[in-house]
Structure formats: structure tokens, C-alpha cells
Amino acid sequence: MEARLDRIPRGETLRYLRYRGGELGGESLAELDRCETLLLQTARPRLVWRLFSLEADGTLAGTDYRPAGEDIRAFLSDCDSVVLLAATLGAEAEALIRRAAGRDMAEAVILDAAGSAAVERVCDIFCGDLAETLAPRFLTDRFSPGYGDMPLSDQRALFRVLDVSRRIGVTLSESALMIPQKSVTALIGVSDRPQPKRAGGCESCGMREDCAWRKEGKSCGSN
Amino acid sequence: MDPTEIILLDGGMGTMLQAAGLPLGELPEVWNVMQPQTVSTIQRRYAEAGSKVLYTNTFGANRCKAAGCGYDVEELVTAGVRCARRAAEGFDGVRVALDIGPTGRLTEPLGDLSFEEAYDIFREIVTAGAAAGADLIVIETMSDLGEMRAAVLAAKENCDLPVWATMTFEASGRSFLGVTVGAMALTLTGLGVDALGFNCSLGPKELLPLVEELRRWTDLPLILKPNAGLPDPATGEYRITPAEFAAELAKAPEKGASILGGCCGTTPVFIRAAAKALSGVRPAARRDTVRGGVCGSTGAVELNGVRVIGERINPTGKKRFQQALREGDIDYIVARGVEQQDAGADILDVNVGLPGLDEPELMRRAVKALQGAVDLPLQIDSSDPRAIEAGLRAYNGKAVVNSVNGKKEVLDAILPLCKKYGSAVVGLCMDENGIPQDWRGRVAIAKRILDAALSYGIRKEDVLIDCLTLTVSAQQGQAAETLRALRAVKEELGLRTVLGVSNISFGLPARENITVSFLTQALYAGLDLPIVNPNQSAVMDAIAAFRVLSGEDKDSEDYIRRFANVTAEAAPAVKDGAELSLGEAILRGLTAETAALTEKALGKMDELTAVDRLLIPALDRVGERYEKGEIFLPQLMKAAGAASAGFEVIKTRIANRGGATVSKGKIILATVRGDIHDIGKNIVRVVLENYGYTVIDLGHDVPPQTVVETAVRENVKLIGLSALMTTTVTSMAETITALRKSGHDCKIMVGGAVLTEDYAAEIGADYYAKDAKQGADIAKKVLG
Structure with missing residues (x-):
């Protein structure tokens, strides 16, 4: 399954830009078009994934990695296997966004939002492919380090197990943040039973108390 | 190294260790200490299979990856070299290579690893490995130049051992x-x-075309150590068989x-198969003409035609630029770089x-900042060897x-630096006696510079000669001498030429006529690298035309592209009939119109009045509309x-008058330690600068x-801190505590996705800014 990016969902980009329904003139639309095109031309999406069976204590078989926290255990309670995924838009897209900030902040904020929408799109396409490949088995949503009570430091273990830096060129900063920033890591459970939609909901989110979207009565999983 | 011999390396280590029971995710280098026998046995099997170079099991033995493994870098490296040495015992001519892999972190500007820290991480490994008895150093699997x-x-x-370097490509x-193959080759x-x-990267089949590309850029021996397919x-x-692998790898010698x-x-079985397939094979002789060029952090500029060097990053005669330098305003310099890149410069x-x-420090900062914003190669321009x-x-x-010139002390001070860091160098045709008035004198100096460069081991293709332009209004006969010298340097010495062109027309009216005409003649005489102002379209037009006439621009493609949009370009948007107000121009984001209208307003009022009565009220209206949700972030x-x-x-008007900067006060902005998310802070910066604050x-x-x-x-009274992650709010709190502890009297505002009013108060901030507009409101309250 190759990383693919066919389009950048406009609605998602606008959501990241906190668009609240004001006037969206021709100039803004043209700017959005232009930025999306630029990003699609520049991004070199890549991903690496691997399927592991789960041992009784939650360790991924053949590795020394046991995902941390209660939330992930609950999340995978129905699953006998898990897919580890890391995906990125690549360093060129990162440089494009960074460099825009020194030239035109309007472009920079759009590219930044569109970049977030784009990497999610890469993951969505992958999950669609994965569901087909693993059918008739069922997949959970994506659960990432930093969700719920899973610490960001799980990122390091996940990076070692998937050999992420060598395989797709994503690195970790000293504080375990991914660079390029437009990158995603996730655990996806595999089960014999249909899985409810969970990771996108506010219940499992560590930011639920402080979330700006929630304060406005929305969620980051809805438009 | 005998270039007519094939040297067979070893195969994978990680793969073998995993087969021997190393769990995925555990640091393989720990086994150098815990299970040295296992490591040595694997390496011995490679020697038996025919490997002449054994890589130590130290790929991840750096302080980033080894943190928390229970051993320090020196222990892991020393034990690693010992394992390989033991494996090599009894094998004739088998060498031990200290293997150095990436840190797993990314260097600046995209990442958070500074050059100095990266250097220190590698120094630690090199020192330990050389002391432990490695025969050579191999740096591998890098993707960051x-x-x-x-x-x-x-x-x-830090050592005298040979250094081999390989990178991972797609x-x-x-x-x-x-990073392109050209940039890698030129730099290394x-x-x-x-x-x-x-x-690493790919299988041998996929990497062979890259080997063919690489040989065009370097005459050094080439290494190929691919994966067993994908x-x-x-x-x-991995999917391919040892026989398939060996058959593909055996094609590498003919590619160079x-x-x-x-x-x-890959395993010892693969290496044995490769040894068999390669037995009796000799590398093909390499007779390529190697491409000359320079490069930035990713892309190369081949010097095989006219390449434009942009001259605008230079304070000479520019008051606004000088002011920016004095204020340490590196962003102003970066903006000049971006502008010239957009205008078509090839080198800055x-x-x-x-x-x-402090020129060395300014140079260091300017180089780093420019490389974060443009990918063009840079020309480090100074007469101070420390700044260079x-x-x-x-x-x-x-x-x-x-540059250097014909003076011996200058050559001896600067050429060794060019050699060490592998740069090209511009030589000016002058010496202690000044600039020779006769063209032959200039060519003689050029020859002397070339000889000196060669004696320091600098390659001929890296020596660029500047025959020097003199002002034609002062020394009319010299224009012809310069052109004559240029032609001789090009044809007789076979060197590439550089020339600062603009100087020719100094003191004459309608300078552009003279400049462009001289430029065209110089290009015809063989000028490769004109140093010009790329923002002058007449200059760039002349170069575009020259490239067509010289045949460099095949089928006039670049030329046609350059002029294709000229008629289609829309005229500046103005409201039908009525004139646009400055406020409207700002609201609609019309940059050129805002500048023009400001210029016009300054005919009627002074600078401060224009800021207070026109610019700031316009921004306030924009801010209100943003708050109401009528416009969104990109429009703001x-x-x-x-x-x-x-x-x-x-600012330019005030600088030209020699007046003080208009500033409503200084504000510090920072994204706190551990956080790399810049965008929110950058948004706030733009808005605050607009309100006249010095950020x-x-x-x-x-x-x-x-x-x-x-x-x-700097005695700053307002500090803005940004953090995007829950984890980095902790370092925001630390920063606030440190500020309070210092006793410095200041207000602190904080912002970021995970913050709230309450949270901000809890960590001791004075203000919480939910967006950039609020940041500006707080600044007004604190600084006025």
C-alpha cells in the first residue's frame, strides 16, 4: 500500500483555519486553490506500516513495545492484532510551509492548515486500503501518542519498532515531536468484530477540558 | 585505495541480530557488550563470505539513540570496534570500519539539532572509535546533508582515518x-x-541509475550498499533472492x-553470492568530465552557462540595510534574499x-537564516577571514x-578555508600594487591566484576570476581592458569568470543603458557569473536574451516562459473610477497599492502621523472584522x-533621513523550549509589528x-510566550518562573492551543491572548 494523496479536503482546511462562515471572496478562494495545488505538487507522501499480533499483556509480538496507558488498552480490548502506522507529507512540503512564513503569512497559514488536512487524507486513504486488505476483519479508528493518557514519549518506541526515520525520513525532536510536522503516527486495532468510532470523539481526548472547538460546541472530528 | 580493484563490503547487521533473537525496538549496539560473541560471529561470517571491510555494530551508538540503554557511547563504540577486530583476526587485508549512522534528529533550520551539537555528538563517536583501533570511518544512511x-x-x-560517506536516496x-545527487556530490x-x-534506501536495481548520475558530479571512488530490494x-x-541481488550488484562496476x-x-549468503558474481570483474575506467557547480542544502547549480549572482545583500550605500544590520534585524536580510530568488537569481x-x-557572528546568523528561507547557493562575501x-x-x-586577490597574505589566509570547507573561490585581479591598467597585468594576477589555489589542493573548476569593473565615467579606457582580460582568463586560463557589473555606470544619467550594454558585451566576452541586481528587469531581460542567442536556452523555452505572462498580468486592482483609500487597500490586502498610497500620504503628513492616523486605524478595523468572524485568518x-x-x-524614509526608528516599544516573542510549532507565534509577530512594535x-x-x-x-517590558502542546506548557511555566525570579520588571502574555484564561493565570502569566488581535490589545494596554 503506497502513500497516496489525491486531493486536499477543502472543508478540513477551513476547519483548521477556524473559518466561521464569513465572506469568502474570489480572492480567498483563488488563494486556497493556489495553495492546495502548490502543496499537492510539492508533497511527497510516504508511509510505513506493519501488522503485529498482540500478546496477552498488550505487548506487540516480536518487539519490546507495550503501548502505555489505560486508554489504549480499552481501545484495543476487542483486538488480537494492531497495525502501527507512520505517514508524512515529507520534508519538501515542510520547507514550503516554513519558507512561506518569511514571504507571505496569509499563504503560510493556508499551507499550514492544508498540510494538516493533507496528511490526514493520506491516512484516511491508507485506512481504506487497509480495511479492504484485511477484510472480513474490522479496524478501529486511529489512536496516536498524545491521545488520552498515552504519553507523547510512546513516539520513541513506535519510531524504533517501525524504523520510521530510516524508512520515511521522519525524525523526532528532543521533546519527541515529529519533524516534518505534517506527519502522523497511529495504532489501528484489528478485530473480528465491528469496531465503534472512538478515537475521533472527545471522550478519549486529553484536551477535552481546554479544547477551543468544544467550547464552541463543536469537535475536531466534525465539520 | 586502488581504483582498479573492487572492494567488497559486508551485508546487513540489524537483520542478522534480529534473526539471532534481538527484539525489534531494542538498541542493537547493546549487544556489543552483552553478547559480543554473537556480534563477532556475524561479522566473521561476512569475512568468510568475502567481505574486505567489516562495519562495526555502532550504527546507533550515539548519545541520542543510546540514551537510557545503560551504556555510554564510548563503551558501546569501544566494544563494537573490539567485536569487529576479533572477527577480522586471521583474515588477510580485512579492515574494520567505524560505522556512524544518523542521530535520528533533524538539523536546523527544519529541525532542532544545531550544527555544533551534531558535531559534538559525532566527535564523541569518532574519538572513541579511532582510539579503539578502527581502520576507517564510514558515515552512512544520512538523508540530511x-x-x-x-x-x-x-x-x-578528530582523526586521521579515511572517511567514506554514503547517503540514502529514493x-x-x-x-x-x-537533497539531490549533485548537492551531495559537490558538498562531500x-x-x-x-x-x-x-x-540502504532501495534495491541495487533501483539505485544503479543514481550511481550513473553521481559519477557525473565527482571523480572519487563510488560506494553502493543497497538493501535486498524493498x-x-x-x-x-525483504523480497529478492541472493542470486538476484548479486546479479544486479554485479552491474555496478560498469556504472562506475x-x-x-x-x-x-542482506546476509552472508548475499555477500557470498556477490563475491562470486564479482570475481574477476574490474571497475570500468571513468573518463567522464565532472560537472562543476555549487549548491545549497538540497539543490545544485551547475556552472555550465550564465548564472546570476544577486548583489542586494550588501549594506554599501544603503541606509535602510545598514540600520537593519545595526538592529540585528536578520529578517530584513532574509527578505532581500527571497526577493532576489523570486526575481531569478541563481546564487546570492x-x-x-x-x-x-561583529561581522563573524552576523555572517553566521545571516547564513543560517538565509538557508532556512531560500535554497540558493550563497556567496560568502567578506574581507575578514574570521567572518568567512x-x-x-x-x-x-x-x-x-x-574573495581573494593576488596578495600573498590574503591567499594564505583564505585559500586554506576554501579547501577545508570545500568552497569555490572568487579571485580579484588586483594585488598590493592595485588594479593593473593593462589587461595583461590582470591576467597575470589571475594566473597567480590559480596557481596558489592549486597549490592548496583547490580544484581548477572551483577558481572563479573577477577581472574588475571600473567606473566608465571616471576611467573610460578601462571598460575595454576589463573585457579583454575577461576573454583571456576564459580562453587562455580556461577559468570561469565573475564580474560585478553595476559599477560601470556610476555617475552617469540613465545608468541602466550603460549597465545593460556593458553586461551584454561582457557576456559575449565570456562572462559566466554576472553579479547584478536581479530586481532590475532590464538586466534580467538582457541575460534571458543572451541565453537565447548563445544557444544555452534550448528552443528559447526559458525566454518564452519569461515573457509569456507579461500581457496577461492584471493591472493593479483599483476601484472603478474612484480612488482607493489606504484603509481599503489594507483591508483587501493590496501590497503595492498600500505602499503607493502611504508614499502619497507622506506628502501631506509626517511619518508618525501617518502611522497613527492611517495605518493603525485601518488595522483596527481589520481586527474588528476578524473578531466578528467577517474575515478569517488568511485575510487578516x-x-x-x-x-x-x-x-x-x-521605515525607509526615516532611515534615509538618518532619523531614529519609529517604535512603540519592544516585545519579545518566543515559542518555548521543546516546542517547534512556530506558526501561531509568527502570526502574532506580524500583527504586533504592524502596530508599530519592535518584535x-x-x-x-x-x-x-x-x-x-x-x-x-534589551530591557523589554512585554514578553509573549507560545506553546502548542500540553507537554510544552510545562516549559512555559518554567520560563515564567525564571522571568519572575530574575526580578526583571515585565508583563507576560501567553497563547497557544491548549491554554485557557484559567490555565494562564495558574502558571503565573499576566495575560492570556486567545489570538493575535488580543495580543495587540494587550500590547496597547502595557506599552501604549
Whole structure:
């Protein structure tokens, strides 16, 4: 399954830009078009994934990695296997966004939002492919380090197990943040039973108390 | 190294260790200490299979990856070398290579690893490995040229062993970081490695075309150490058989690679098969003409035609530029770089020399900042060897040094730096006796510079000669001498030429006529690298036309593209009939119109009045509309961009008059330590600058101490801190505590996705700014 990016969902980009329904003139639309095109031309999406069976204590078989926290255990309670995924838009897209900030902040904020929408799109396409490949088995949503009570430091273990830096060129900063920033890591459970939609909901989110979207009565999983 | 011999390397180590029971995710280097026998046995099997170079099991033995494993770097490296040495015992001519892999972190500007820290990480490994008895250093699997440079310099400065360097590339012909084969070859050849090539990445079949590309850029021995094809994503297993691998690898010698082995997924069986397939094979003789060029951190500029060097990063005669340098306003310099890149420059000259300033430090900062914003190669322009070295050390890629001249002490001071850092160099045709008036005298100096460069081991193709332009209104006969000298340097010495062109027309009216005409004649005489102002379209038009006439621009493609949009370009948007107001221009984000209208307003009022009565009220209206949700973030930023064009007009006017900067006060902005998310802080900066505040932007990942020191030193009364992650709010709290503890009197505002009013109060901030508009409101309250 190759990383693919066919389009950048406009609605998602606008959501990241906190668009609240004001006037969206021709100039803004043209700017959005232009930025999306630029990003699609520049991004070199890549991903690496691997399927592991789960041992009784939650360790991924053949590795020394046991995902941390209660939330992930609950999340995978129905699953006998898990897919580890890391995906990125690549360093060129990162440089494009960074460099825009020194030239035109309007472009920079759009590219930044569109970049977030784009990497999610890469993951969505992958999950669609994965569901087909693993059918008739069922997949959970994506659960990432930093969700719920899973610490960001799980990122390091996940990076070692998937050999992420060598395989797709994503690195970790000293504080375990991914660079390029437009990158995603996730655990996806595999089960014999249909899985409810969970990771996108506010219940499992560590930011639920402080979330700006929630304060406005929305969620980051809805438009 | 015998270039007519094939050297067979070893195969994968990780694969073998996993087969021997190493769990995925555990640091393999720990086994150098825990299970040295297992490591040695694997290496011995490679020696038995025919490997002449055994890599130590130290790929991840650096302080980033080994943190928390229970052993320090020296222990892991020493034990690693010992394992390989033991494995090599009894095998004739088998050498031990200290294997150095990436840190797993990314270097600046995209990442948070500084050159100095990267250098120190690699220095530690090199020192331990050389002391333990390695025969050579192999740096491999790099995809970041900046990290590779740090490793090569650390190796060359801390031991005398040969250095081999290989990088990871994708089938697209670039590394993950976007580094091209040309940029890699120019940089590493310049740094003086002993061999270079590719490892890991892909299978041998996919990498062979890259080997063919590489040989066009370097005459050094080439290394190829590919994977066993591509891994199955679901299982992580590699797919091709030893026989297939060997058959493909055996094609490498005819493509030019002579140092061959295997990487991930390959085993002693693969190496044995390769040894058999390669027995009796000799590398094909390489008779390629190697391409000359320079490069930035990813892309190369081949010097095989007219290449434009942009001259605008230079304070000479520019008051606004001088002011920016004195204020340490690196962003202003970066903006000049971006502007010239957009205008079509191929290389940027960087001169930051101004009496009374710390030129080496300014050069270092300017080089780093420019490389974060543009990918063009830079020309480090200074007469101070310390500034040149500071620039070269910070520079990622292969730079040009501007300049040396015929004076012996200058040659002896600067040429060794060019050699060490692998840069090209510009030689000016002058010496202690000045500029020869006769063209022959200039050619003689050029020859002397060439000989000196060659004696320092600099390659001929890296010597660029500037025959010097004299002002035609003062010395009319000299224009012809310059052109004559230029032609002779090009034809008789076979060197590429550089020439600062604009100087020719100084003191004459309608300068552009003279400049363009001289430029055209110089190009015809053989000028390769005109140093010009690329923002002058007549100059760039002349170069575009010359490229057509000389045949360099095949089928006039570039020329046609350059002029294709000229008629289609829309006229500046103005409201039908009625004239646009400055406020509307800002609201609609019209940059050029805002600048023009500001210029016009300054005919009727002074600068401060224009700021207070026109620019700020316009921004307030934009801010209100943003708060109400009538416009959204990109529109707010567009308006801010337009307003800053207005401010730039005002700043330039004041600088030209020699007046003090208009500033409503200083504000520090920083994304706190551990956080790399810059965008929110940058948005706030743009808005605050627009309101007339001087923003000291400390960037991202800023330690608390830096914030405190800057606040105290610059006596800043308002500090803005940004953090995006829950985890980094902790370092925001630390920064606030450190500020309070210092006793410095200031207000602190904080912002970021995870913050709230309550949370901000809890960590001791004075204000919480939910967005940039609120940030500006707080600034008004605190600073007025």
C-alpha cells in the first residue's frame, strides 16, 4: 500500500483555519486553490506500516513495545492484532510551509492548515486500503501518542519498532515531536468484530477540558 | 585505495541480530557488550563470505539513540570496534570500519539539532572509535546533508582515518530531505571524503541509475550498499533472492561503482553470492568530465552557462540595510534574499560587513537564516577571514567565497578555508600594487591566484576570476581592458569568470543603458557569473536574451516562459473610477497599492502621523472584522502583509533621513523550549509589528534562560510566550518562573492551543491572548 494523496479536503482546511462562515471572496478562494495545488505538487507522501499480533499483556509480538496507558488498552480490548502506522507529507512540503512564513503569512497559514488536512487524507486513504486488505476483519479508528493518557514519549518506541526515520525520513525532536510536522503516527486495532468510532470523539481526548472547538460546541472530528 | 580493484563490503547487521533473537525496538549496539560473541560471529561470517571491510555494530551508538540503554557511547563504540577486530583476526587485508549512522534528529533550520551539537555528538563517536583501533570511518544512511556535513567535519578534525560517506536516496533521485545527487556530490567531494555513494534506501536495481548520475558530479571512488530490494510492509521481510541481488550488484562496476556491499535484508549468503558474481570483474575506467557547480542544502547549480549572482545583500550605500544590520534585524536580510530568488537569481552574494559590528557572528546568523528561507547557493562575501570561516562553517552545501586577490597574505589566509570547507573561490585581479591598467597585468594576477589555489589542493573548476569593473565615467579606457582580460582568463586560463557589473555606470544619467550594454558585451566576452541586481528587469531581460542567442536556452523555452505572462498580468486592482483609500487597500490586502498610497500620504503628513492616523486605524478595523468572524485568518494576514508594505515605506524614509526608528516599544516573542510549532507565534509577530512594535523574535524551542537574558539585556517590558502542546506548557511555566525570579520588571502574555484564561493565570502569566488581535490589545494596554 503506497502513500497516496489525491486531493486536499477543502472543508478540513477551513476547519483548521477556524473559518466561521464569513465572506469568502474570489480572492480567498483563488488563494486556497493556489495553495492546495502548490502543496499537492510539492508533497511527497510516504508511509510505513506493519501488522503485529498482540500478546496477552498488550505487548506487540516480536518487539519490546507495550503501548502505555489505560486508554489504549480499552481501545484495543476487542483486538488480537494492531497495525502501527507512520505517514508524512515529507520534508519538501515542510520547507514550503516554513519558507512561506518569511514571504507571505496569509499563504503560510493556508499551507499550514492544508498540510494538516493533507496528511490526514493520506491516512484516511491508507485506512481504506487497509480495511479492504484485511477484510472480513474490522479496524478501529486511529489512536496516536498524545491521545488520552498515552504519553507523547510512546513516539520513541513506535519510531524504533517501525524504523520510521530510516524508512520515511521522519525524525523526532528532543521533546519527541515529529519533524516534518505534517506527519502522523497511529495504532489501528484489528478485530473480528465491528469496531465503534472512538478515537475521533472527545471522550478519549486529553484536551477535552481546554479544547477551543468544544467550547464552541463543536469537535475536531466534525465539520 | 586502488581504483582498479573492487572492494567488497559486508551485508546487513540489524537483520542478522534480529534473526539471532534481538527484539525489534531494542538498541542493537547493546549487544556489543552483552553478547559480543554473537556480534563477532556475524561479522566473521561476512569475512568468510568475502567481505574486505567489516562495519562495526555502532550504527546507533550515539548519545541520542543510546540514551537510557545503560551504556555510554564510548563503551558501546569501544566494544563494537573490539567485536569487529576479533572477527577480522586471521583474515588477510580485512579492515574494520567505524560505522556512524544518523542521530535520528533533524538539523536546523527544519529541525532542532544545531550544527555544533551534531558535531559534538559525532566527535564523541569518532574519538572513541579511532582510539579503539578502527581502520576507517564510514558515515552512512544520512538523508540530511547538514547532519552529514557535521559528521564528516567531526571525523576529519578528530582523526586521521579515511572517511567514506554514503547517503540514502529514493527512486526520485532525492533523499528524504530533498537533497539531490549533485548537492551531495559537490558538498562531500569539497569536504575531502575519500569515497562516497549510496546505501540502504532501495534495491541495487533501483539505485544503479543514481550511481550513473553521481559519477557525473565527482571523480572519487563510488560506494553502493543497497538493501535486498524493498521490504514487505506487513511483515518487514525483504523480497529478492541472493542470486538476484548479486546479479544486479554485479552491474555496478560498469556504472562506475567499485566499493560494493549490502544493507538491510542482506546476509552472508548475499555477500557470498556477490563475491562470486564479482570475481574477476574490474571497475570500468571513468573518463567522464565532472560537472562543476555549487549548491545549497538540497539543490545544485551547475556552472555550465550564465548564472546570476544577486548583489542586494550588501549594506554599501544603503541606509535602510545598514540600520537593519545595526538592529540585528536578520529578517530584513532574509527578505532581500527571497526577493532576489523570486526575481531569478541563481546564487546570492552575502555581505554583512559594517564597521563596529561583529561581522563573524552576523555572517553566521545571516547564513543560517538565509538557508532556512531560500535554497540558493550563497556567496560568502567578506574581507575578514574570521567572518568567512564563520559563514563557511555554518553553511550547509558548497558555497563560493568572495574573495581573494593576488596578495600573498590574503591567499594564505583564505585559500586554506576554501579547501577545508570545500568552497569555490572568487579571485580579484588586483594585488598590493592595485588594479593593473593593462589587461595583461590582470591576467597575470589571475594566473597567480590559480596557481596558489592549486597549490592548496583547490580544484581548477572551483577558481572563479573577477577581472574588475571600473567606473566608465571616471576611467573610460578601462571598460575595454576589463573585457579583454575577461576573454583571456576564459580562453587562455580556461577559468570561469565573475564580474560585478553595476559599477560601470556610476555617475552617469540613465545608468541602466550603460549597465545593460556593458553586461551584454561582457557576456559575449565570456562572462559566466554576472553579479547584478536581479530586481532590475532590464538586466534580467538582457541575460534571458543572451541565453537565447548563445544557444544555452534550448528552443528559447526559458525566454518564452519569461515573457509569456507579461500581457496577461492584471493591472493593479483599483476601484472603478474612484480612488482607493489606504484603509481599503489594507483591508483587501493590496501590497503595492498600500505602499503607493502611504508614499502619497507622506506628502501631506509626517511619518508618525501617518502611522497613527492611517495605518493603525485601518488595522483596527481589520481586527474588528476578524473578531466578528467577517474575515478569517488568511485575510487578516493578507491585510497585515499589505500594512507592512506601508510601514516599510515609512521605515525607509526615516532611515534615509538618518532619523531614529519609529517604535512603540519592544516585545519579545518566543515559542518555548521543546516546542517547534512556530506558526501561531509568527502570526502574532506580524500583527504586533504592524502596530508599530519592535518584535524580538527568539524563534522556537527557546530555553527559559535565553528569554530572561534577552529581556534583561534589551530591557523589554512585554514578553509573549507560545506553546502548542500540553507537554510544552510545562516549559512555559518554567520560563515564567525564571522571568519572575530574575526580578526583571515585565508583563507576560501567553497563547497557544491548549491554554485557557484559567490555565494562564495558574502558571503565573499576566495575560492570556486567545489570538493575535488580543495580543495587540494587550500590547496597547502595557506599552501604549
